[in-house]
Amino acid sequence: MSLTEFFRKPRPDALTWLQAHTQKKSTRFWFLFLISFSVVSHLLGRLVKGKWWMNDFDALICGADYMRRGLSPYVHEPVCEGLKAAPYVYAPQIGAFLRPVIEVTGLTGARWLYAPFLIAALLVIAWYGLKRSFPNLPLHIRLLGYTIVSGSAVSCGNIAVICHAAAIGTALMIRHTRLPFLLVVLVSSIIKPVFLTYLIVLMYDARPLRSRLVWSAAGAAIGIGLYVWISRTAGPLYEVWQKIIYDITLIEQPGYTFLAWAEWIGLRADQPATLIAFAVYFPIMALAGLLLCDLGKLTLDTRILIGLGMAQLINPRMMSYDMLFLPTMLAAVVMVGRDYGERTYSQVSWTFLWIGVAGFFMAVLPIKDFKPADIMSPAFVALVLWVSLIVIRQNKDIIRQTLKNPKPFLGDIIQGRL
Secondary structure (H helix, E strand, C coil), X not given: CCHHHHHHCCCCCHHHHHHHCCCCHHHHHHHHHHHHHXXXXXXXXXXXXXXXXXXXXXXHHHHHHHHHCCCCCCCCCCCCCCCCCCCCCCCHHHHHHHHXXXXXXXXXXXXXXXXXXXHHHHHHHHHHHHHCCCCCCCHHHHHHHHHHCCHHHHXXXXXXXXXXXXXXXXXXXXXXXXXXXXXXXXXXXXXXXXXXXXXXXXXXXXXXXXXXXHHHHHHHHHHHHHHHHHHHCCHHHHHHHHHHHHHHHHHHCCCCCHHHHHHHCCCXXXXXXXXXXXXXXXXXXXXXXXXXXXXXXXXXXXXXXXXXXXXXXXXXXXXXXXXXCHHHHHHHHHHHHHHHCHHHHHHHHHHHHHHHHHHHHHHHCCCCXXXXXXXXXXXXXXXXXXXXXXXXXXXHHXXXXXXXXXXXXXXXXXXXXX
């Protein structure tokens, strides 16, 4: 057989290959071992070495304790008895809100009070990502991307984990009512304004587009209004709060998505070029996901899953704890390719498998100051855009006709028929 014939020979898609090669208990064990290695090894290492847990939550309560003592919580190296806290970067009102809790429970008591909620939130996220039933989304393909999930995402105890779990829980109600989800997003945005990206879920809903636009726009307007209100009522701590946000969240810890990419090419987060580039990136990604959902004829459950995941990719500062269920969303995107021919699906699924393999090796290689998500996040974005382009290409006649004569399309939106 020639080399050309070898590469042209039909091969099974990645899912079929995985399922065929994990029939035995031994091979299934090693598959799960490789997938979970990053998280399990990190958590076991912390237990064995006696390392500190929940340092991100410590930041929250240490900041509240600073305010209780009449001090500014915005210090780069906070010191609170019994804690190992990261810097406090939240609004002053968040610390003031938690101050009564600290006064009643103490710092250690607050940690014990928080721990059950954190564990419950992690279980909700794990259930949604790995156990919840989705149409045509087997466990094997879901697991592939989990090599990039960091153990620190579980151990840091960031309040974002609670917010993500609440968003998932209320997103499951969207079929019946959108209000609980919207309220969770707005409350979460008071803590972390980037949670407003979750409004994209309302745009990917299966309701008429007019209704989706109204709810998303209303949520964005209220969310921006809340941020303005928080900023104007922050009092004398406003300036130092903004300074530490810039120093910590934009310079020292830009995350793994847009702000990190801008840093790679020498752009600061507050430069006009960065803001203009994000103003291009955001609508492109949002529209790609929308066309994927609408042209791909996906079920409501899958649309919500894709929306929840896209909210992380369009977050300009996606952190490790924002990626806890992202691999399942990416698996759902991969499975969309199944509707567009065996060759297309094979290419997309094998690409996803190799991304997972690369994530594993990046996690285990001893490279200083380097994390798998640094490389994987652009790969995830490219994967989503690739599958979206496949869907767009298959529906190019419909799109061309709509662009040529948009009046019927706009009329259907206005009348609520589309």
